[in-house]
Amino acid sequence: MTGYVALALIGALAFAAMVLLRLPRLLWSFAGAALFLGAAGYAWQGRPALAASPAKPAADPVTIDPESIDLRNRLLGRFTADTAYLVASDAMLRSGDRRAAAQVVMGGVRALPRSFILWTQLGTNLSILDNDQVSPAAKLAFQRAMQLAPQHPAPPYYAAIAYIRAGDLPLARRLMARAVALSRPDTEYRRQIAGQLTVLDRYMAALEQTGR
Secondary structure (H helix, E strand, O other), rough: OHHHHHHHHHHHHHHHHHHHHOOOOOHHHHHHHHHHHHHHHHHHHHOOOOOOOOOOOOOOOOOOOOOHHHHHHHHOOOOOOOHHHHEEEEEEHHHHOOOHHHHHHHHHHHHHOOHHHHHHHHHHHHHOOOOOOOOOOHHHHHHHHHHHOOOEEEEEEEHHHHHHHHHHHHHHHHHHHHHHHHHHOOOOHHHHHHHHHHHHHHHHOOOOOOOO
16 A cells, blocks of 8 residues: 555656646646556556665676686796686676676687697686586587697686586596696696596595495
8 A cells, every 4th residue: 555655746746746836737737647647557557565675786796716817827937818708707707697707718719729728728617507517518618728728727627616516526536546646746826726626536435435
């Protein structure tokens, strides 16, 4: 009822304003018609009894851990033509626009088709776009990255992360072990990846003990 009371008050105020302002009677018909149409629309679609609820943003931002950015910089460098696309992709993911993140990297792949960095990121972004599932397109992107840089640890490492999110832990474990094997000894990124592999091994062992 509150909504209809408010609608009646608006009509009364509008009528009083026309009287006080001494508007021509010709305009009264236009104002009355507008109020009538508004009231009809409210009666048809209005839901005054519906409880109020805060608006929810349509975007679903992707959290990007600063440590993961730091690791990526160690693995791939920072100030290159390839990594400029990665920065733009990060911005799109943080805003929740997964499709735009994938598209910006696709644009980079078209410009730099032999960049294993961009093919790797494309695999990551496509898996995020597909709700953390490694789709055939994402798998193809990771494979292309590994073909272009077979001795670099980044493609198998990021493929491993994608498979962890997808729940395929055995395949993720094999890829991460490969990334460790390809990493240069005595580097900080090798220690980080090896530490993550240890955590993954412990998690998988715990799952086996619980029979999952």
